[in-house]
Amino acid sequence: MPICCNQEGPAVKSLFTLSPFTMVNALFVNWVSFVMISGWVRPIWKRQHIFQTRVLPLPCWSLISGVAVFVITVGQLRAAPPSVDNLPCPIVLTQVAVEGSGDLIATPYPGTLVGVNRPCRLVLLQPGREPEILLPSFFATAEADVFFDGKKLLLAGKPEANAPWNIYELDLETRTLRQITREARDCRSPSYQSTQYILDAPLPWFQITLFRVLSEEASALTGTAVSSLFSCRMDGSHFRRLTVSHAPDLPGTLLPDGRIVFASFRSSYPHDPQVRLDLLAVNTDGTDPANFLPGIGARYKLMPTVIPHGLLGKLVFIESDELTPDGAGQIACVDLRRPLRTYQRLTEDRAWVYHSPCALPDGRLLVSRRPRTGGSSFALGIFDLEARAWTPLFDDPRYHELLAKPVAPRLLPDGRSSGVDDNASCGTLYCLSVYDNDLGDQGFPKGSIKKLRVLQAITDPKTAANRQPRFPFRVLGEIPIYPDGSFQVEVPSDVPLALQLIDEQGINVRTSGWFWVKGGVHQGCIGCHEDPERVPFNRMADALWEDRPRIEPSASLTVPDFVHDVWPIIQRSCLNCHTPPRTRPWLAPSADPAHPGPVSASPAFSYAQLVRSADTPSSAEAADAAPVYVVPGAARLSSLVWHVMSKNLAKPWDGEWPSRPYKPWPNDPEVQPLSQKDVQIMIEWIDTGALYDRQHPFAIQ
Template sequence: MGTHLVQLNPDGSKRPLAEGFQSARDADVSWDGRKILFAGKHTATDAWDIFEMDADGSNIRQVTRNLGSCHSPIYTSSYYTITEKEPWEQIAFVRYGVDQFDERSPNPATALWTCKLDGSYPQRITYNLSSDLDPAILPDGRIAYASWRRADFQDGTAGRLALETLNTDGTDRAPAVRRDDVARRMPCVTPAGDLIFVEPHDRSNGPGRLAGVSLRRPLHTYMVLTGPRDGLFHSPAPLPDGSLVVEWFPPKDGGGTPGLVRLDLAARTIEPILLPVEGKAIQPKAIAPRPRPDGRSSVVSPEDSEAELYCLDSSANDFRDPSWMPAGTVKTIRILEGMPEGPSRAISFKQLAEALPVLSPRRILAEIPVQPDGSFHAKVPANVPIQLQALDERGLALRSCGWIWARSHQAQGCIGCHEDPERTPPNRVPDALKTDVAMAVVPDLAHPTPDFAKDIAPIIESKCLPCHQGGKQRPELPSAGARDAVALDRLHAAILGPIDAGGAARGTARYVHPGRARTSPLTMHILGTRTARPWDDAEASRDVKPIPAGQAPALTGSETQTIIRWIDLGARRGALPEARRQAPSGSNP
């Protein structure tokens, strides 16, 4: 059995829509209430495509073609570029990746795309290495959406399901809600200008409590709207009177039948609309006119393969104690490119659960100095996942951002390093804009990406095995002298050690915290000092066991930096996948 679209009339009668489809889902209503977008497929083996029909179910036409599986369409604001004579209407939708697998699961990754209403000019607008989903249009024309974030293990091995916003051309991605451990998805906007969303209790697609923020100050107005006694909710959608239509599940210790309800948050009332006897009623939408969002213009030029990143002051941050990272602490910015992996790396959930957690491959594009005022400015490849790491004087990553990107020809800026974007930045021209832009469009040979077999294993054998193989030190490390895959696997597993459930980063290894060299016991061992910072919680007071003097050959500065870079890049065992883009002409080799 498939899924179906049904029109529920005021008198309680129901009428099927999108007849002739094996499955139809994800309805969205046009601004005048006369059209409906939906995802559909005619047979069970078809890929999902986007269709549009009149609100009464007639005049069905296909929008997307030959893009693979597409779903969750929404009407967006009008779109304008300086190269076109007139703005055009477009839609946004979720598309499954054809050759990119999700970094946190064995499934293809999903990304947000847009196209014109006739299906032409398809554009990918998000470049996360995990999946993006649940787009919703905001009154100012931006898109709110749910995004899996897993650039490190700070939120555990599964990552974090966060709410983000961005322009309809994919520029200016920003958090929609403050960061914490709560999963958030299914956003919608009320007529009053509040962003309402579901916080699933199981961090997935299931129901959960409702929460919201004011779009005027989203990072400082977060409020939980429902409690355990109210039940659980799924797929909220606004009604013209300001209330919500939402799928409701009664509390476990209370009575009631699951179904569609009208939820008045101000009056704290739940009124039944439809209590289904068979199946589930999900993804409700009101067939009614609604305000048209603001139009958006764009500087994106698809023919340009480069973009720019700049920062006003890398010392600006959101720490509760300003003394933790004062001005001058950040010496260098490392720019990393995330490397998508295709079907060849597809593994099962069982393997993911049993194997040592692994971060996605990434390579160093450049390490650029921070200017005296904390600013930096770099040219980067457009339309690829980018991660920035702020480095201290030892080359240790102090803070790392999630996956960001810049679109073709865009200049993407930020105020600082995890700063509060609702604060007014200093009114000055940063030093970095007065100097030549740093080139980071292809890997810089001066900062090679460490490879475990070629770079790390030889250091371990020459500098660590004299004490850790057959001696009194523990753990004993196996030799990788033969350079065969089995020996390298054993050596890698021994270096990382067993999973330490009580570590600073949940699910990380005992001796190495992939992506966080500063909290890794191995780093403190080879540097002989505590490198964790005050914001690293328990790791900030970890005991340090330096290498005993005279008992092993000393590591050179280059060897130490190689190990630090390897850990901060994820401490991977395997080699990097092949790059899937061409270096732009005129870029540095």
Template sequence: MASPRLGLFAIFALAAGLSPLGTSGCTSTSDSKSDTGVGAIVFMKRVHTVVDGQGVRINVSGGNGQVIDYERYEPGGSLALLTPPRADGKLVNLTAAFPQADLNGVDVSFDARQAVFSMKKDKNDRYHLYTAQLSEGENYEVHQLTAGDYDDINPIYLPGRRIAFVTNQMYTEMGTRSDEYEHARVVTQLATISVDGGDADRRLFSQNLSHTVSPFLRHDGKLGYSRWEHLGAVNDVKLFTANPDGTNMIAIAGEHGKPANSLINVREYQPNVMIGVATTRNRTIHAGSLVKIDARNQADPVCLDAKANQAGHACLDEEHVTYTVLTPDVPTMSTPSPAGRYREPAVLPDGRFLVSWADGPVNDLSEQSETPPDFGIYLYDAASGRNQLLYNDRATWDLGAVPVVARAEPPVIGDLAGRQDTSLPVRIGSIDVTQTSLEDKVTGGQFKDTPLRAALKDAVAVRIIEGFSSEAAKGVTMFGLTMHEGAAVLGEAPVYQDGSWLANVPPYIPVHVQPIDKFGMSIRSQGLWIQGVPGEDRRCVGCHESRTGQGVPRYGQNPTIAEQRQALNFVQAVGDRYELPWDKNETASKPYVQQILSAKCASCHNASTTTYYEVSRTDPGTGQTTPYKIPVLDLSDTKITAYYDQQVKEWNASYVSIFYPSAMEMGRVTVKGQVPKMWGVPGSARESQLIAKINVKAKDGSTAWPTPLHPEDKGTTLTDEERRVLILSMDLGGQYFARQNTGFVPFTSGNPVAPGTKY
């Protein structure tokens, strides 16, 4: 599909067989007086346009459609060393022995003598890690560090001759995670190796449910990284940090008030002050606006003084991060840009930044118009807000430039996890669950706009929920008509008089928690996944307590009551974990939702008693409009058809009645008739009108609402367990499917998380 409007020079150069590493003015232009203050840079050249006997093929968005996808491959890429970094510098192709290669991440060692990079040698290979010596005297020697039937990308150097990166390697009973919302794309997780041992010293971190990418080095020797957070309605990319052994994963920015959906390509240039790219979650080819991220504790003068602030000083304050968009003309959404878009900033010794920048709209529409964006290497000065071109080969994307300059190596952090038994549990808990810095209000049941700190005094237990995604459900890309992923209750740990609780949970898996009241309803559902490596202690002060405050046990109790009574054990096999599918539970000993509704509710609430409203969806391609008849309250198992998230499927009438009013928040439909109240609010039983209608009674005889119990007022009785099932179905997120009713079989071949394990 060639077009005369497409980068004609790029097509000419490729067709004529010109080297993509040519240094003539035809393939790169810059001011020969450009001064970066460093002697060389190393960067990746990635092909976007291929000319062959079949014509012209353009790959802009493939593998880059979402903000942190990684599977884009086109042959002909290379790792380039430019000395000095300007148009008349010497350009060396460090991977000339691999003419069909593509690259995905590069970093330079602390002594500036070596680079680590990710390379896929040809179409039959996977992305693996390599090192290249950066001295001509060492013949730019290349060594392979990792192998296997998986991809390793985005490497960075860590203190102590270790390398951090991300991988899509399978290593838990759940196999390789596949993000549920984005329909089974294989996601990446963090790992490390040693420079000397490679795969023989491979260490795998605990898993996130969605992508983890773009690790970066912090001043204190820890690594930071971007993490796609998908938990119910939460769907964005935040910044986290962890120790080099995978312990102590905590958020550092992006939970509160960030200027865009996603923060990626971040680099720290003074303690807890970072530069990165702010962008939307998709359609921008990993590019966006440059943003300064200041996560220092603004109330601590030492934190604001770069000279006085030493590694180890408690300066991080993720609740009050300030963001400064450095390129305000560049949109942080997917709309066309009047000022191009930026990728992959790197910090120069004098405080300026190397960036990749492309003019024009820079989104996946470039593929349709056959005008691929042209990323080149630029010097960006934050003081003036101007770019200065250093190098641009119009036939390739020039990405990920890193200065080749020696830098201080942060202190080595000892291996806290150790090489211990990988079956050891993770311990989680709180000193006092009521300690919180959140200003949320709680409504529903006994609460009416009650401050969270006061509402948490009603907590009697903490529910611990495992999350899983479409890797666990054959043929399922969404777990129902809600945004929530798969869920299993690992257990409910009691909250003692001093507010403490403690539990042991399986290692590596993502979990989130819900403090629950005496009625069994969640007071607040935590909106971040937490996880740990074997033997790790993840106890915190409270329920999202202040990072800059000091946690003090209630009544001065030390140890807490939970510690005195020891942690409850919630480690169990995958098949034994409590899940709650809506229909057709294959585990006969466990009730399911439709079973209760059919027995106790459907005789009064069915197709003959309900009213309807109409939802219409117009196909953007054909213009054809299709109406769907939605019941207001039919609690039977009658199958009806509904449209949700670009799919038309059959569901139980009860499920559509309860959850479709919240599903319509996805948009893309028009409504005719009166939409009913929110019978089911995914993730919140106390805000769900169905739970308010049936009401719920505690063991002390009190009810959550002052209204009569229903259907008892009509002569039918719901047991306490049946009410608990209905409450759980709301609090867990309103899933229709589960592992038990989709044929999931856990991965059990050997020990998938043993150090040094290879596949």
């Protein structure tokens, strides 16, 4: 049965968009009324001698009358049901209730409304008509997207207060509502994909992208649950996870070539341990994730949208150097033709911040704006990219106007095919040459990289929260690198992975960002951080001549830990010097400050002294911070390794780390240097995550 939408809505229009005739007429009527009332009240006031007050002069009465008339007039105008007659086209937006002065929307997933527990609703604005509340019988509706013909809406909705969020499609012509998702709970931020096809399907089909928070996965990077993008067909079938990370991924937009650009929480630990939001691109089946704007723009980039214009189209997004509670920031853009060379900031507004841009058919932007410090709600306006000016369009002070979309036809992006096998437990990862990189002459010479180490991030909430150090992972396995720098390996699908390059000394010289591989596909890269605008030479890589090794999904390489492997070395070679009151760091506690001297040493105490400072962003970021003895995952940056090898092992691409001082091993015949085997154990222990106890890897120590 069709669900009809209410034609009435209390949303109001900005006072400054009312016609002059309406303003003058209301002022005149109220002024006449007030003159008549004051003419009757003033004589009575004169006769009330019991107040023993002087009668107010006529100018004071005029001033009081004027103020009262203005207040009454504004109140009447603000309460009047508005008609929206200056819209460029119909617009659908989400209204979120304001809960007081200075109100800000706070969410752990910026740019979304997830976790915002307050009334929200979808409102349709049409030229010359009153605002229309869509689906008024629903407890909550939000986050609409418009189909390519402009006749249907995707939306997230809750029919009742205790119902989960699901995705629905509303036909704007017939007002029929159809539910898409059912069994998958709490689906948000839907958007249409273009056509999808496979070789054995008779016809292509449309799909949608949606956003979900996964309470069963925890992110040690953000301290929140992991969130990901998913897809399904228009009937809710073929539900598939698209992005697989160790940290939250946020909703994105569809590019003209059919890919999805989305925001993802990342970190370049230990070089830059601060959390950031990068823009990544991925195919609509979840394959080939890639950084879309590496190292460009502000620290936090989110809420991307496309202004399609052929090869001259732009990607517009919100960015900021400090993440706001709602994700609002300044507007920036890049050209889709050369995004790495065309970045520009469109606003530098100290008084205002912007939220959820979306392109209009004429190339301007619908975008919401609020004061930087709060104090009033988000208002909807139009941003002109050429004039770089924002013009107010619609504002109801009782609501935040967000996530506006034009209800108009738009170009259909390119369709996509897929070879993903959702039942496959592995996918193939290959690389043409690890020596193709962005390091130039400072990079590692050919033949110096001997092994590839494969890591998997840990997102189990029962383990990730209790694991030391800060970024928990496990080692899945290692494979050899071929002389030409190529490799090929089968890795587990749909898990967050990272790679380490191991040199002839057994040291990790470079670590990749986190990515994933879909089941049954071959996913490759040219090199390691190679020039993304260059095409490689056509050559046959050595790794392709032989059968590829396979790392099983259940695999876990046995790696050194502190309790069983490193602690015996420290007892044997370090405690003689590193106990109170001798050389710091003290690897054993003092019995009493007044009577210095070691008490019984314990591995837990020593581990805390070595690893604790490396787990804080400030100490790993600043050269003058507290000593960093162990940087989990990077032995080349750990002063413990520098000490036992009497050498700073940081590489030229490690920022300021090569300039940090180190303390060499004592030149004392009584202090025997560590054996090469012991040194290798320490290096491998640090590079594989500085695990405390592999038998109890997730216990709090």
